[in-house]
Amino acid sequence: MTDRRTTAFADVTDDDLRALFDEQDYVAADDIVTTVLLALRLGKPLLVEGAPGAGKTELAKVLAAGFDTDLVRLQCYEGLTAENALYEWNYTKQLLAVQAGDDDASVFAEPYLLERPLLRALRGDDGPRVLLIDEVDRADEEFEALLLEVLSDFQVTVPELGTVRAATPPVVVITSNRTRALSDALKRRCLYLHLSPPSVEKERAILARRVPELDGAVAAELCRMAGRLREEPLRKPPGAAETIDWARAVAELRRDDGTDPLSPAEVRNTLGCLLKEVEDIERVDDDLLAALVEEANAAGAEAE
Amino acid sequence: MSDVPDFAAARDHVREELVRFLRSLRRAGVPVPANRGTTAARALVEVGFDDEATARAALRACLVSDPDDVPTFDRQFPEFWRRLTAGLAPGGPAPRREGPKGALAPLGGDPAEGEEVALDTRDAPDAGDDESDDRAWETTGTLGAVVSRSGDEADREATEAAWYSPTGSRTSVEGAVDEGRALAAAVDEVAEGVATLRGRRWRPGGDDRAHVRRALRSSFATGGTVVSLPRRERPPSEVRALWLVDVSRSVLDTVDRSFLLGVLRRARAEWRDSRVVFFDEDAREVSAAFDEPTATAALDALDRAAVEWGGGTRIGGSLATLRESHPDAVDGRTVVFVVSDGLEMGRVEVLERELARLARRAAAVLWLNPLASSPSYEPTARGMATALPFVDGLFAFGTPDDLAEVGRQLRRNGAGGRIGYEYDPRRGGSDTPSPLA
Numbered sequence: 001m002t003d004r005r006t007t008a009f010a011d012v013t014d015d016d017l018r019a020l021f022d023e024q025d026y027v028a029a030d031d032i033v034t035t036v037l038l039a040l041r042l043g044k045p046l047l048v049e050g051a052p053g054a055g056k057t058e059l060a061k062v063l064a065a066g067f068d069t070d071l072v073r074l075q076c077y078e079g080l081t082a083e084n085a086l087y088e089w090n091y092t093k094q095l096l097a098v099q100a101g102d103d104d105a106s107v108f109a110e111p112y113l114l115e116r117p118l119l120r121a122l123r124g125d126d127g128p129r130v131l132l133i134d135e136v137d138r139a140d141e142e143f144e145a146l147l148l149e150v151l152s153d154f155q156v157t158v159p160e161l162g163t164v165r166a167a168t169p170p171v172v173v174i175t176s177n178r179t180r181a182l183s184d185a186l187k188r189r190c191l192y193l194h195l196s197p198p199s200v201e202k203e204r205a206i207l208a209r210r211v212p213e214l215d216g217a218v219a220a221e222l223c224r225m226a227g228r229l230r231e232e233p234l235r236k237p238p239g240a241a242e243t244i245d246w247a248r249a250v251a252e253l254r255r256d257d258g259t260d261p262l263s264p265a266e267v268r269n270t271l272g273c274l275l276k277e278v279e280d281i282e283r284v285d286d287d288l289l290a291a292l293v294e295e296a297n298a299a300g301a302e303a304e
Numbered sequence: 305m306s307d308v309p310d311f312a313a314a315r316d317h318v319r320e321e322l323v324r325f326l327r328s329l330r331r332a333g334v335p336v337p338a339n340r341g342t343t344a345a346r347a348l349v350e351v352g353f354d355d356e357a358t359a360r361a362a363l364r365a366c367l368v369s370d371p372d373d374v375p376t377f378d379r380q381f382p383e384f385w386r387r388l389t390a391g392l393a394p395g396g397p398a399p400r401r402e403g404p405k406g407a408l409a410p411l412g413g414d415p416a417e418g419e420e421v422a423l424d425t426r427d428a429p430d431a432g433d434d435e436s437d438d439r440a441w442e443t444t445g446t447l448g449a450v451v452s453r454s455g456d457e458a459d460r461e462a463t464e465a466a467w468y469s470p471t472g473s474r475t476s477v478e479g480a481v482d483e484g485r486a487l488a489a490a491v492d493e494v495a496e497g498v499a500t501l502r503g504r505r506w507r508p509g510g511d512d513r514a515h516v517r518r519a520l521r522s523s524f525a526t527g528g529t530v531v532s533l534p535r536r537e538r539p540p541s542e543v544r545a546l547w548l549v550d551v552s553r554s555v556l557d558t559v560d561r562s563f564l565l566g567v568l569r570r571a572r573a574e575w576r577d578s579r580v581v582f583f584d585e586d587a588r589e590v591s592a593a594f595d596e597p598t599a600t601a602a603l604d605a606l607d608r609a610a611v612e613w614g615g616g617t618r619i620g621g622s623l624a625t626l627r628e629s630h631p632d633a634v635d636g637r638t639v640v641f642v643v644s645d646g647l648e649m650g651r652v653e654v655l656e657r658e659l660a661r662l663a664r665r666a667a668a669v670l671w672l673n674p675l676a677s678s679p680s681y682e683p684t685a686r687g688m689a690t691a692l693p694f695v696d697g698l699f700a701f702g703t704p705d706d707l708a709e710v711g712r713q714l715r716r717n718g719a720g721g722r723i724g725y726e727y728d729p730r731r732g733g734s735d736t737p738s739p740l741a
Contacts, residue, residue: 030357030358030361031357031360031361031364031365034351034358034361034362034365035361035362035364035365037350037351038347038350038351038362038365038366039365041350042343042346042347042350044343047369049371137636178665179635179636179665180635180636180637181631181632181635184335184337187337187369188337188339188340190369191343191365191366192364192365192366192368192369193365194371194374196371233656233657233659233660233694234660235660235663235664235693235694236664279693283693
């Protein structure tokens with residue numbers, strides 16, 4: 001069990017965390033700050049769910065950068081095995097050692113161990129690391145069972161070496177896109193945070209941070225359109241990441257004259273940055289496009 | 305007496321209210337694990353009791369693990385917070401604020417000290433006596449679906465009017481179940497096309513695991529040295545499916561019931577994970593009825609379950625009910641089969657929203673429409689036209705040949721490929737899309 005005595009971030013305060021997010025240009029609502037703070041102070045893994053592009057992975061990156069520590073990332077995929085995630089033996093090195101006739105030393109020892117992400121995150125000698133288990137819903141359900149020991153006790157067992165326990169638990173961020181339901185056992189071990197698509201105001205703040213070269217009124221127009229499109233029954237509603245891409249594309253295209261209101265043609269030509277399904281792009285017909293631009297222009301005028 | 309606060313009493317009060325809150329959430333259907341009470345208590349200690357928004361965020365992180373449960377949590381939290389702070393305030397209970405009344409009423413606990421508005425103290429969920437805001441609950445027999453009904457007669461009449469459609473009366477299940485060889489082959493063919501789960505059998509290739517025996521055999525030719533490492537894999541051959549079957553009158557008048565039940569029965573028996581949900585005005589899972597040993601028993605089981613065949617259709621509303629009552633029914637490996645004529649009597653906005661959600665979550669959504677068996681069929685009905693952008697394929701559904709055609713197209717082009725009634729060669733004599741596409 002983890003308790004506060006083994007948690008490296010027991011003394012982190014709300015203000016510390018807000019300052020960290022601020023330094024890293026991550027716009028975090030109050031509930032995000034509170035949940036992350038609890039995960040740090042209680043030493044609990046944080047399960048972050050939400051639509052793609054909502055900023056789940058970015059959260060772990062921001063924490064690693066903000067605490068100036070290593071980010072250990074385990075990208076999950078179908079067929080991911082314990083060997084890929086925990087450790088492997090360096091067979092080539094073992095074979096050479098055996099052929100060299102060094103009979104006294106065991107080939108199942110530290111020098112022959114290849115650390116994989118989970119083990120590497122636990123064995124950090126220079127303070128806790130941030131362990132990002134990304135898109136855990138892509139991995140097989142059986143793989144979740146492997147994570148349970150790591151998440152509850154921050155330890156793994158290597159049969160030949162014994163149990164490896166983290167001196168100080170890593171900050172664990174697990175992300176999921178909800179393509180399948182996660183096991184109750186996994187959920188039970190984690191605090192939960194759902195990142196909803198950002199509001200127009202929050203998205204404007206994000207763009208002001210991440211794409212400062214874009215004119216504020218134009219950014220307001222983009223955010224209004226992205227927000228409006230999220231109300232449509234799209235196959236893949238745009239996330240904040242898509243809006244940032246879109247804003248960067250628009251900023252790049254209008255380097256010279258960046259303050260004019262967005263035109264329908266401009267929106268149409270760059271819509272591919274925001275919508276990633278052909279059905280969704282086709283859904284934005286001329287009528288909807290005109291309505292979007294008109295509404296967005298009004299928002300831009302207000303922002304000015 | 306001294307002015308020192310009674311910390312022990314405050315601690316007990318917080319603990320009691322927290323337990324009450326957890327029970328309330330569980331009764332409302334939020335799956336709160338047993339260990340979350342401890343975590344929630346620790347979280348409350350960490351964030352303190354000064355700020356409601358912070359406490360709300362902290363408890364939400366501890367107690368909720370599904371965004372669909374957030375509205376339930378948010379509805380119940382104000383009442384929890386009011387009771388909590390009322391017990392901690394030295395000057396007596398905090399005034400009641402605007403919000404859901406009696407959110408904790410079904411808990412069965414006594415009202416907090418100084419509580420002015422009496423909460424229902426009986427433990428049974430159907431034992432309310434507040435006429436202005438009384439909600440009672442009932443369970444529908446074998447299927448275990450829980451529906452709410454209003455306390456007074458006028459509301460009950462309104463509720464019943466919503467349950468029974470004017471389009472038709474109830475009828476019982478009749479006829480034999482089709483379990484012919486053609487049907488079995490067609491269902492198997494569909495399975496081959498939509499398999500999303502890996503089966504038990506290995507085959508050479510892929511990169512799942514090293515093929516040790518083959519590696520050893522081939523090493524004999526090289527003096528025991530393994531030159532290349534053959535691999536083996538488990539290819540997808542198993543299906544996880546959810547059958548959403550429209551049992552409204554308009555469908556039952558069109559489709560061959562024995563064929564329909566035969567398909568469902570075989571899919572339930574042969575596929576790795578196949579759930580069956582009937583819907584008309586509401587959605588009800590009836591998978592267990594298809595597990596009976598004989599076909600006749602399956603029909604009897606359906607009769608015993610008093611399935612209400614023949615109502616009107618609210619597809620969108622039914623999908624919403626399904627999402628709320630069975631949030632785990634669909635995941636990225638689930639193929640959803642919707643058997644319906646697409647005649648929506650509810651709001652198409654709801655249908656559109658729910659199908660968009662379903663399409664995002666499922667591996668594929670295949671719509672089997674009995675009306676599409678007609679060569680002149682066009683999906684111009686309001687509901688069907690709304691649903692079309694969100695389904696991977698719309699197919700005819702009336703005979704084993706229709707099902708075989710589904711399987712043929714799926715095997716040939718995959719669930720995400722160019723499939724559907726418009727590519728059915730029986731319509732235009734070719735494999736190319738008709739002008740309707």
